[in-house]
Amino acid sequence: MQQTKTLHYVLAALGAAIIAVLAQLSIPLPFSPVPITGQTFAIGLVVTILGLRTGSLSVLLYILIGAAGAPVFSQMTGGLGIVVGPTGGYIVGFLPTAIIMGYYMNKLGYTYWHSLIANLIGMVVTLAFGTVWLKIAADLTWYKAFMGGVYPFIPLGIVKAALAAWLGIVVRNRLKSARLLSEVA
Template sequence: MDNKNTKLRMLINCSIFAAITAILAQVEIPLPLIPISGQTLAVGIAATILGSRQGAIAMVCYAAIGGVGLPVFAGFSGGPQVLVGPSGGYIFGFIAAAYVTGLILEKTKFTIPMALFANIVGMVVTLIFGTLQLKLVLDLEWGAAMAAGVYPFIVVGLIKAFLASWIGITVRQRLLQANLIVGNQKETA
C-alpha cells in the first residue's frame, strides 16, 4: 500500500473514532457538575486500537468539531464555552490520555493486561486535566475539586478501562488481520 493510501486510511480511522466519541458522549449519567459519560470509553478504545498518534489526532478532531459549535460533547453541547468551562479540562485530557495510553501500548505489547494498565493511566491523565480546570474555573478548594471531579469517576472509570481494553484489543487484532490499520513491527512479526 502506498503512502497516500496509508495517510487516507489514517485520516478515515481518526474521523471514525472522533465520531464514535461524539456518539458515546451522549450516553451519560448526570451529576451536579460533570456528568459521567461514554466519552472516556471511546478515548480508551481509540487509543487501544489506533495507538498514540492516531488516537490523539482523533481526540483533537473531536475537540475541534465540538469547539466550533457542533453538539458533540456530553448532553449534545458544543462551542468554545464548553472547552473553557468546568468540563473543558476533561476534553483536553482526552487528547493527552489517548496519546499516553497508545504510547504505553506501543512501548510494551498490545495485550489486554497491558491495555488495562495503559487505560487506567489514561484515566488518571484525564482526571488530572479535568480536575485542574474544574478547580480553576470554579475557584474550588482542592478537596471540593477532587470530590466533584475525581471520586465519582473512579469505579466507573475502572470499568470503562477494562471494557476499552477488551474491546480495543479484540477489534485491533481483527482490523490488523483485515489490513485496515497499520500495526507496529512487534505485532506483525
C-alpha cells in the same frame, strides 16, 4: 503511500465519530457539576484500537470539532464555551491522555494487560486535568473539586477502562487480521 494516508485519515475521522456518539451517553450527577459520560470509555477504546498516531488524531479532531461548535460533547453541547468552562479540563485532558496511552502501548505492546494499564493511566490523566481545571474555573476548594470531579468516577472508570481495553484489543486484532490497521497504527 497515498492509500495509507487516506486510510489513516478515514480511521481518525471514524474514531472521532465514535467518541462523539459515545459522549452522548451521559448521566448527570446531582452532587457534581461533571456528568458520567461515555467519552472516557470512547477515548480508551479508540486509542486502543487505532494506536498512538491515529488515535491521538481522532481525539484532536473530536476536540476541534466540538470547540468549533458542533454538538459532539456530552449532552449534545459544543463550542469554545464548553472547552473553557468548568468541565473543559476533562476535554482538554483527552489529548494528553490519548498521547500517553498510545505511547505506552506502542512501547510495551498491544495486549489486554498493557491496554488495561494504559487505560487506567489514561483515566488518572483525564481526571487530573479535569479536577485542576474544575477547581480553578468553578473556584472550588481542592476537597470539593476532588469530591465532585474525581471520587464519584473512580469505580465506573475502572470498569470503563477494563471494557475499553478488552474490546479495543479484540477489534484491533480483527482489523489487523483484515489488513486494515497494519500500516497506519
